Amino acid sequence: MVTAKAWVLKKHFEGFPKTSDFDQKMIELPNLKDGELLLESVFLSVDPYMRPYSQRDMKEGDIMIGTQVARIVESKNPAFTVGAFVVARSGWRTHFISDGKDLQHLPPNWPESLPKSLALGTVGMPGLTAYFGLLEVCKMKPGETVLVNAAAGAVGSVVGQLAKIGGCKVVGCAGSDDKVAYLKKIGFDEAFNYKTVTSLDEALRKASPDGYDCFFDNVGGEFASIAINQMKKFGRIAVCGAISQYNVSMPQKGPYLQVPMIFQELQMKGFIVTRWNNRWEEGLKALLKWVMEGKVKCHEHVTEGFENMPTAFIGMLKGENIGKAIVKA
Numbered sequence: 001m002v003t004a005k006a007w008v009l010k011k012h013f014e015g016f017p018k019t020s021d022f023d024q025k026m027i028e029l030p031n032l033k034d035g036e037l038l039l040e041s042v043f044l045s046v047d048p049y050m051r052p053y054s055q056r057d058m059k060e061g062d063i064m065i066g067t068q069v070a071r072i073v074e075s076k077n078p079a080f081t082v083g084a085f086v087v088a089r090s091g092w093r094t095h096f097i098s099d100g101k102d103l104q105h106l107p108p109n110w111p112e113s114l115p116k117s118l119a120l121g122t123v124g125m126p127g128l129t130a131y132f133g134l135l136e137v138c139k140m141k142p143g144e145t146v147l148v149n150a151a152a153g154a155v156g157s158v159v160g161q162l163a164k165i166g167g168c169k170v171v172g173c174a175g176s177d178d179k180v181a182y183l184k185k186i187g188f189d190e191a192f193n194y195k196t197v198t199s200l201d202e203a204l205r206k207a208s209p210d211g212y213d214c215f216f217d218n219v220g221g222e223f224a225s226i227a228i229n230q231m232k233k234f235g236r237i238a239v240c241g242a243i244s245q246y247n248v249s250m251p252q253k254g255p256y257l258q259v260p261m262i263f264q265e266l267q268m269k270g271f272i273v274t275r276w277n278n279r280w281e282e283g284l285k286a287l288l289k290w291v292m293e294g295k296v297k298c299h300e301h302v303t304e305g306f307e308n309m310p311t312a313f314i315g316m317l318k319g320e321n322i323g324k325a326i327v328k329a
């Protein structure tokens with residue numbers, strides 16, 4: 001018998017999550033039935049979506065939602081061999097049983113030299129978010145100017161690099177000078193620390209005096225309300241996330257966007273990356289190729305130890321990560 005450890009949501013978050021909102025429990029796993037396999041989490045993802053989704057989709061006592069790269073430990077399913085690695089959506093746990101239906105193999109030809117944890121980041125859901133958000137929502141064109149916030153993160157850092165590959169000028173903002181330095185290192189044309197500029201409006205205008213064709217919004221809130229006034233005519237705004245709102249206790253009443261929307265004839269579209277589930281193979285193949293060619297650089301913020309999952313999650317929400325935040329079990 002295998003005993004799995006799991007993190008459960010002990011208490012719904014009020015504002016920023018606290019470690020006391022989580023509880024660890026032990027789960028005795030039964031022996032495998034025909035067609036089942038036993039897996040061990042090797043890398044686990046901590047993502048911003050877990051904050052709003054936990055409020056909407058979870059009840060207290062549920063195992064925290066999430067994805068992992070897992071190794072097959074035992075198999076009674078001929079489609080899966082012991083020792084292989086897959087991406088699963090089994091939440092915050094060390095071991096779990098699957099019938100194989102909810103597992104994704106790593107993209108074919110995954111090089112031995114490439115960390116498998118990237119399947120949770122640049123060559124996984126966040127990378128695909130950047131890929132489809134830029135190509136299908138922003139519909140960026142060569143020569144355009146792209147703005148992205150949370151630019152040093154898992155999604156934002158890929159947005160900037162894909163926009164450069166697409167022949168665009170790229171402006172990014174992030175919450176520390178180290179992150180700004182990282183953005184310049186990976187090819188952003190302009191980058192600034194939104195926490196230290198005296199005026200966000202001026203910083204955006206200085207970075208691109210004639211405005212922005214595409215705005216890939218990961219943050220929402222006040223940043224978006226200011227940036228929208230610097231969109232070019234017929235600009236496109238991809239509403240990818242609203243992390244500035246996930247941890248607020250009271251819904252904020254921001255300035256209203258209708259005037260610039262009308263006068264600049266903007267398009268503003270929200271999206272969830274699972275919309276393109278049937279094209280994830282296409283996206284992963286492209287992302288893996290760019291990574292192997294060195295055109296897309298990867299960075300991971302690794303927290304060691306399954307017992308540190310809550311801390312890793314809270315740290316990511318507070319901006320401690322450059323690149324994808326993951327936990328090495």
Ligand SMILES: NC(=O)C1=CN([C@@H]2O[C@H](COP(=O)(O)OP(=O)(O)OC[C@H]3O[C@@H](n4cnc5c(N)ncnc54)[C@H](OP(=O)(O)O)[C@@H]3O)[C@@H](O)[C@H]2O)C=CC1
Nearest residue numbers: 048153154155174175218240241242243244271272273319
């Ligand atoms: N629509 C979709 O399908 C998907 C949407 N998303 C969304 O994309 C966004 C980025 O996700 P991801 O790349 O995984 O996360 P990141 O790796 O970017 O980590 C989150 C980052 O958000 C920034 N942040 C946190 N709080 C604030 C705030 N109050 N104001 C401004 N920035 C803040 C921090 O960076 P900094 O130092 O810059 O503040 C932090 O590092 C999130 O909003 C997420 O919900 C992600 C995946 C799929």
Ligand SMILES: O=C(O)CCC[C@H](O)\C=C/C=C/C=C/C(=O)C/C=C\CCCCCO
Nearest residue numbers: 048049052065066089125240241242245246
């Ligand atoms: O366990 C699952 O099935 C979750 C799997 C998630 C997954 O890997 C695929 C998609 C992730 C989507 C992420 C979306 C966002 O981050 C946007 C999140 C929330 C927007 C609502 C904001 C509410 C503000 O109060």
